[in-house]
Amino acid sequence: MLKIIKSGLQTTVQDLGRFGFQKYGVIVSGAMDPFAHRTANLLVGNEENAATLEIAMVGPAIQFEEDTFIALCGGDLSPEIDGTAIKMWRTVAVKEGSVLKFGAPRTGCRVYLAAAGGIDVPDVMNSKSTYLRAGIGGFHGRALKAGDLIPTHPVSPGHAASLLHATDNELEWKIAAPRYFNEPIVRMMKGRQYELFNNDSKEKIFSEAFSISSHSDRMGYRLEGIKLSLEEPKELISEAVSFGSIQVPADGNPIVLLADRQTTGGYPKIGQVASVDLPLISQLKPGDRIRFKEISVEEAQKRYIEQEYQIRQLKIGIYLKREEWK
Amino acid sequence: MNFSFSPLGDQAIVIEVGQEINEKVQERVRAIAALLEADPLPWMVEIIPAFTTVTVFYHPLATLYETVQQELEERVQHISEAVAGEFRTVEIPVCYGGDFGPDLDFVAQHNGLSPEEVIEIHTSGTYTVYMIGFAPGFPFIGGMSEKIAAPRRDSPRLRIPERTVGIAGMQTGVYPIETPGGWQLIGRTPIRLFRPEQEIPSLLRAGDKIIFRQISESEYHSLKEEQHAEDH
Numbered sequence: 410m411l412k413i414i415k416s417g418l419q420t421t422v423q424d425l426g427r428f429g430f431q432k433y434g435v436i437v438s439g440a441m442d443p444f445a446h447r448t449a450n451l452l453v454g455n456e457e458n459a460a461t462l463e464i465a466m467v468g469p470a471i472q473f474e475e476d477t478f479i480a481l482c483g484g485d486l487s488p489e490i491d492g493t494a495i496k497m498w499r500t501v502a503v504k505e506g507s508v509l510k511f512g513a514p515r516t517g518c519r520v521y522l523a524a525a526g527g528i529d530v531p532d533v534m535n536s537k538s539t540y541l542r543a544g545i546g547g548f549h550g551r552a553l554k555a556g557d558l559i560p561t562h563p564v565s566p567g568h569a570a571s572l573l574h575a576t577d578n579e580l581e582w583k584i585a586a587p588r589y590f591n592e593p594i595v596r597m598m599k600g601r602q603y604e605l606f607n608n609d610s611k612e613k614i615f616s617e618a619f620s621i622s623s624h625s626d627r628m629g630y631r632l633e634g635i636k637l638s639l640e641e642p643k644e645l646i647s648e649a650v651s652f653g654s655i656q657v658p659a660d661g662n663p664i665v666l667l668a669d670r671q672t673t674g675g676y677p678k679i680g681q682v683a684s685v686d687l688p689l690i691s692q693l694k695p696g697d698r699i700r701f702k703e704i705s706v707e708e709a710q711k712r713y714i715e716q717e718y719q720i721r722q723l724k725i726g727i728y729l730k731r732e733e734w735k
Numbered sequence: 736m737n738f739s740f741s742p743l744g745d746q747a748i749v750i751e752v753g754q755e756i757n758e759k760v761q762e763r764v765r766a767i768a769a770l771l772e773a774d775p776l777p778w779m780v781e782i783i784p785a786f787t788t789v790t791v792f793y794h795p796l797a798t799l800y801e802t803v804q805q806e807l808e809e810r811v812q813h814i815s816e817a818v819a820g821e822f823r824t825v826e827i828p829v830c831y832g833g834d835f836g837p838d839l840d841f842v843a844q845h846n847g848l849s850p851e852e853v854i855e856i857h858t859s860g861t862y863t864v865y866m867i868g869f870a871p872g873f874p875f876i877g878g879m880s881e882k883i884a885a886p887r888r889d890s891p892r893l894r895i896p897e898r899t900v901g902i903a904g905m906q907t908g909v910y911p912i913e914t915p916g917g918w919q920l921i922g923r924t925p926i927r928l929f930r931p932e933q934e935i936p937s938l939l940r941a942g943d944k945i946i947f948r949q950i951s952e953s954e955y956h957s958l959k960e961e962q963h964a965e966d967h
Contacts, residue, residue: 428780428781428792429780430781430936431781432768432781432782433867433935433937433940434871434872434911434937435871435931435936436871542870542914543870543871543929545931598742598745601742601743601749646755646756646785646786647785647786647866647868647875648749648783648785648786648790649747649749649783651743651746651790653744671869671870672783672868673783673785673866678743681744681745683744684746684795706742706745709744710795710799713746713795714795714796
């Protein structure tokens with residue numbers, strides 16, 4: 410059980426998303442940085458899809474109601490337990506009654522807290538992700554607030570013993586943690602409507618830097634910089650969008666659609682961020698900058714497969730170690 | 736039949752079946768969706784049918800773009816033999832005007848009609864649901880009379896209560912959940928369109944025929960109570 414003492418800016422329960430219901434207009438939701446979410450789970454012996462807490466920008470204060478194990482992966486929001494700084498991207502043992510707090514964001518802006526056993530909230534349409542606007546999923550369909558008691562699944566003695574070993578041994582799991590920059594170069598495929606844009610826009614999307622506007626949230630990031638426009642005005646017919654679609658409304662400022670994107674959209678899509686680079690975007694804060702570099706669909710899929718292979722190796726490595734220690 | 740294929744990033748493919756919104760194209764979209772749902776390819780994650788496209792999501796770990804396109808091309812060749820499925824007719828009771836439909840008078844004035852005439856025209860048509868999108872269970876409904884068409888509001892409202900019926904251009908629709916939006920609001924239905932607790936969480940589906948029926952405020956409240964009782 411986790412007790413929320415202070416709410417933070419926006420802390421929500423997330424898993425890898427709600428799939429299969431987009432045809433009914435139900436958005437996917439899920440972790441903004443799936444790599445960090447999955448790694449955090451693996452480090453505490455959970456399934457990759459187990460529910461974690463997604464903590465954004467200003468972290469909450471959380472008290473642990475029993476001895477447990479946690480992992481924090483993603484942006485570095487200066488986490489500390491009872492006043493002592495703790496390491497990110499590894500397994501950490503916590504004592505009953507201790508309090509986790511966060512300070513200033515150092516890199517990135519979203520951190521995933523996985524607790525051994527996983528956050529125990531009911532499935533809604535096969536997912537534990539919070540869908541704020543519809544008020545469903547997660548913890549009562551809303552962001553966490555002071556006083557909330559968030560249940561976690563119990564952990565078996567064998568599971569706990571192996572995690573204790575992992576923390577005692579100062580073990581390095583050799584995780585190639587992504588380096589979050591505040592001016593990343595992000596790989597982008599040309600979008601379905603790329604050719605409809607004028608030459609200036611087609612060129613500048615790859616040569617100019619854009620900054621993240623303060624009107625940015627889990628649904629999408631608005632980018633500011635040069636304005637993009639079509640060769641000639643055209644009414645488009647709404648069609649599916651996805652995680653990383655870059656659409657351009659009439660005002661010319663691109664929007665990168667993220668975890669809480671709507672299912673369909675009618676604005677022209679100039680590009681699509683490669684799946685492997687989505688964590689780089691999800692960790693940007695208002696004022697950070699971004700540049701795009703072209704990548705083909707083939708190459709993007711190759712990079713995706715490589716990343717998946719790394720996660721699998723990590724998963725197998727952790728599994729084998731834990732079996733040894735049980 | 737001509738289909739074109741193009742990638743939507745590295746995890747989805749768009750099948751375009753037409754260039755404009757009409758019933759014929761909508762039927763083809765529905766036929767492809769039905770075919771793929773009835774007999775999914777092993778790498779399919781989910782599909783989103785829209786006005787003129789069906790988008791298929793997949794994991795690149797299971798298969799790559801080229802194969803996805805080839806297998807879909809083969810599959811949709813047989814689409815003429817597929818059936819779009821039977822359509823259903825769904826009646827949506829609506830309490831028009833007043834607090835429920837603050838823009839009914841605007842829609843009337845804009846078209847040189849009385850509010851009663853707007854209601855009469857709105858309830859006399861048979862509509863088709865073209866797609867579900869934007870919000871959970873939100874139907875894009877085509878087939879509305881031009882006589883009651885009205886432009887979107889210049890500045891969208893920040894909160895539109897759930898189950899509010901609106902008009903935008905020649906489209907009409909119902910907001911299933913509270914959201915911001917720019918449509919002209921003409922009434923409210925006691926019927927829930929988004930049902931997260933049910934296996935199919937959307938009351939309406941693409942292809943459904945819709946009829947609007949006018950109800951009084953007291954009927955609105957009793958229908959809403961009835962539904963509330965059913966839900967619990």
